Amino acid sequence: MSAGGRAVAHVDAPALLVDAILAPERLAALDMAAWERLLACARRNAVLAYLAERAMREGLIDSLPEAPRAALHSARTSAARLSQLARWELERVRRAFAPAAMPLIALKGVAYVVRALPHATTRILSDIDVMVPRDRIGEAEQALVDAGWQGTKLDAYDQKYYREWSHEIPPLHYPGRLLSVDVHHTICPPVSRLRPDAAQFWADAEPCEIPGVRLLSPVDSVLHAAVHLFFDSDFDGRFRELVDLHELLTAFGGVSGFWDALIARAKMQGLGRPLYYTFVALTRVLRTPVPAAALAASRAFAPPPLTDRWMTNTLETVLTPVDPQIWPPANRARLWLLFVRSHWLRMPAHLLVPHLVRKSMRRVRVDPLAAPR
Amino acid sequence: MNVGELSPALVSSRMAADGLAVAIPPVTVRLRSPLRQVATQFHSLYADYVVADASDYADIDVRLVPAGGARRWLRPQVQFVVDGVMPFDAFPQDHALPLFEWGLNWVFSHRMHDHLVLHAAAVARGGRALLLPAWPGSGKSTLAASLASRGWRFFSDEFGLVKLDGGDVIPFVRPVALKNQSIAVMRAFDPHAFIGTSFPKTRKGTVAHLRAPAESVRRAREPARVGAVVFPDFEAGAEASMRRIDKATAFLKLAGNAFNYEVVGERGFKAVAAIIRGCESYILRYGDLDAAHAAIEGVMGDRA
């Protein structure tokens, strides 16, 4: 059509993406140029498989143009495989823990799979998370090592970070399998200012169809996801975590008494601030229908007005999906860092910066010459 | 219009601006780069490919950008960017084209789960495809390139793409990355074939790219049925021998060879079963390309 290559029309891909998530029927109206931007944006923000799932749930996917349809199906296929692997990995952990009757709570992604939440099979997992009692975490680690898992090779700094400052032992990996296992004893790192009582999580944990495995209660699942969204100093993946929260609240929010219980629990566990910001972020970025009463109640957890204004604006900026069209990309990581550090991390600045530099340097780079798996 | 019908200068200016979009069936790729040599080398290797409109839908959008940082004056580097992400470490800027080729392979293989993606070369004749699965020491790329220069339709030296519905094999025609001695071997085997720039000291040694035959590019949207599966095993000096493999063994070898067999699950199982049931599988031991060709004729020969 064009001999000279006319300027590529700028499409607001992040807005398209949010719209597509909230109103998938609008996908039918997209032209191919918009499709490309939407798919690229969804991919960049790790929600392409999720978008596919939304389109499928609405019964739309088969009426979409061929190339987007194939891209959506392909993304959904590979994410679904990861959730199948997560189930298997959890089963192997259960077997390793069974002789010692180790109490076990499945967390986050693998828990969503066990709960069969609609979005559970759309997440790009690299590991499964499980929680064991704090006083038995050494025993849990040993049980897994005895059963064949291997610790990640970490230098002394990283070992110390994991064991002292974080709430995890270093990830364990079973040779030949794809997903690692992260063993936790609480949901907030000790270095944070958040100190929920882990015993409460155990008290309210629910059974599931897998004997010996429990799940956090719906309220605790939401609080865990909220802490995870705002705690993690790694900027990448924030939008994806926000979508998780959107889905969790959609799944659990219809149950009578849920919202009151959520507010009460947040207050009791000192997790009100993350919950408040979760509501702010969800209502601003994803227009999640949080009941007015819950919103009002959550304002009791807000920071002072000036801080609140800055934080609210920052959140909206950092949690809107990244637009991959923009090159070089805007540096949101620094803003996120400021947000995270000022709120959650007790680590003094001189420790924090080296830690984060090391963490970002460890960002996984793939070898294009290795066989993809 | 083909890439070769544009001047290298025009290719370069498009790549430096909104990008050059090219149909590389089954995908359309848009490439942006300010690097002049990328444009020149691409122009040579992809001369026979059809240009697409840069503002239309592209399946894969790639930027090859000079890497920043303090080193950029001493040892210039290049980064491969796809969907705003740099999945790989930087390469020396001189190696931008091999980075593009390898990077495109990687991206492509992650987006094709509506196919069983075999790590295999593929050629075809008379509507029947010959799959040459890779394993260390197979020499599949050189073997496939040599078959292509002797009239076989070239599908790929890296990807055996099997549709999950129906079982057709489809081409993904690209330049063949020849490494080290294979470069000389191919020059000797087919002096008329176009081999592009040599890139020394890459992680795979010296690499050069053989341009795909124009006819194969032209027919890159035509599928084929699987006619035979041959696992090549190159051993210098060996006499050519073609040995049939039993089917359960062949099944596991082929499934193990696929990049995404486990990802596609049940459909992958059924696709492999259909291939194994539909044709014979062999191990081809060879030390010499012509002898390999003769052995292949023996199993693919008569039926057109």
Place this chain on the structure above:
Amino acid sequence: MDTSHRWRIPAGQRLLFEDFDDGIVAFDTAVGATHLLNVSAAETLAIIEAAPDLATDDIHRRLLARLEIGEDALPYDSLQELLAHLEDLGLVAVRTA
């Protein structure tokens, strides 16, 4: 002899089989795993599927009969090992009666 272990196919399992001269390839759709089964393993699965909740020695008797072999060709221990292996792979499930 073991009458305490009872074997069955796990709930929700669906296996696909391709039967070749040199072996049977099976795909476990729930787990997404592919297995190469020899005749003993394939027959054992078929026996368990046909009659769930059999004890180990029942399976042993039926297996010897189906394969038309004697105890020395497939000792009881070997079957126990096979069943443990199948259980570990998630192909069969066990309960202790």
